[in-house]
Amino acid sequence: MKLATLRTAGGRTTAALATGNDSYLALPASDVGALLAQPAWRSMVEEAAASKEQTVIDAAAAELAPLLPRAGKVICCGLNYGDHIQEMGRDLPEYPTLFAKYADTLVGANDAVEVHGSGRVDWEAELAVVVGSELFRADEDLAREAIAGYTVVNDVSMRDWQNRTLQWFQGKAWDGTTPVGPVMVTADEAGEHFDVRGYVNGELVQQGNTSTLVFGPAHLLSYISQFTTLRPGDLVLTGTPGGVGMGMTPPRFLKDGDVLTTEIDGIGRLENQFRIHAPVAVPA
Template sequence: MKLATLRTANGGTTAALATGADSYLALPASDVGALLAQPEWRSVVEDAAASTEQTVIQSADADLAPLLPRAGKVICCGLNYGDHIQEMGRELPEFPTLFAKYADTLVGATDPVEVHGSGRVDWEAELAVVVGSELFHADEDQARQGIAGYTVANDVSMRDWQNRTLQWFQGKAWDGTTPVGPVLVTADEAGEHFQVRGYVNGELVQNGNTSTLVFGPAQLLSYISQFTILRPGDLVLTGTPGGVGMGMTPPRFLQDGDVLTTEIDGIGRLENQFRIHAPVPVNA
């Protein structure tokens, strides 16, 4: 099944089931994360689909919110594709390189992205994993069983801020700059590997397959669960393939008005226009 979070007319959000008929069926949960927090969430969806009292929203009228607007944890893995590691001039890692974002960073699949204060805005098309059950000290099999599904993300990065120090956090956790969606495809309907592509103004700049990940989704969830508990609705970004702007010669970054498109076969497509405002000098 495919699940989404839609904005509603009253200013809130609702979880929804994509029906496959150019429409969404509203579900009794405020968002996909709240739905997954219900132990019998699959039954909730099935009951709603079988009900005679349904709220159906046509795809043309659907306003896609961030898939997990209240995610308790957003954890990202950097340098996880062999080609991207090479273009950044690094060696294959022994352990995952992790950093965190907040739910405040997330935006919807077609939302505009406003950037104030950075002049080196880069793209990172990624497969993201949505946690479906509590994981703590999980092995890989347990972690695999704890995957609710997969979605599309772009770990937009402010390279000028990221490169100020050895810690990446300040270049990664900007409010309202990480598109996620449009839907969660449940693990039982998703494939084993995914083709991840990124475009800038229609030009293909990234094209990689998750079969080349150094650390796969189950490995990442298992590793993370050794030091922090993962709960339903948490989000893990698995890294980006080669083709980021900083790795180009000369380096290339998003400009005001550019459209960043991120797509994964079998899941969906993000399309976000960027408004980039001149950076203000900061004495740090």
């Protein structure tokens, strides 16, 4: 099944099931994260699909909210595709490079992205894993079973801020700049490997297949769970393939008005227009 979080009246959201007939079925949870927090979420979805009192939302009218607007943890793996690692001039890693951001970074699949104060806005198309059950110090088998599904993310990065210091956080944790969605495909319906692509104004700039990940989804979840608890609705980003703007000669970054498209076959497509405002004076 494919699950989404849709905006409804009054600034609210609802979890929804994509029916496959250009419509969504509203589910009794405010968002996909709140749905996954219910241990019986699968039967809740099945009941809603079988119910005679359905709230059907036309896909054309549906507005996609961030899939997991209140994710407790958004943990990212960097340097995880062989080709991207070489592009950045680094060796293949022994351990996953991990950094954190907060749910405030997330925006919907078709939302405009507003950036104030960075002139080096770069793209990172990624497969993201949605956690479906609590994990702490779990082995890889348990971690694999805890994967609720997969979604598409663009880990948009402000390279000027990212490179100010050794730690990437301040270039990665900008509110409302990380598109996520349009849906989560449940693990049972998703393939094993995914083609990940990024486009700027329709031009293909990134392409990779998750079969070339150094650390796969179950390994990442198990590894992270050795030190911190993962819970339903948490998001783990698996890293980006080659083709980011800062790796180009000369480096290339998003301009005001550019449209960034992020696509994974079998999951869906994010399409986000960027509003890059003139940098403001910030404390140095």
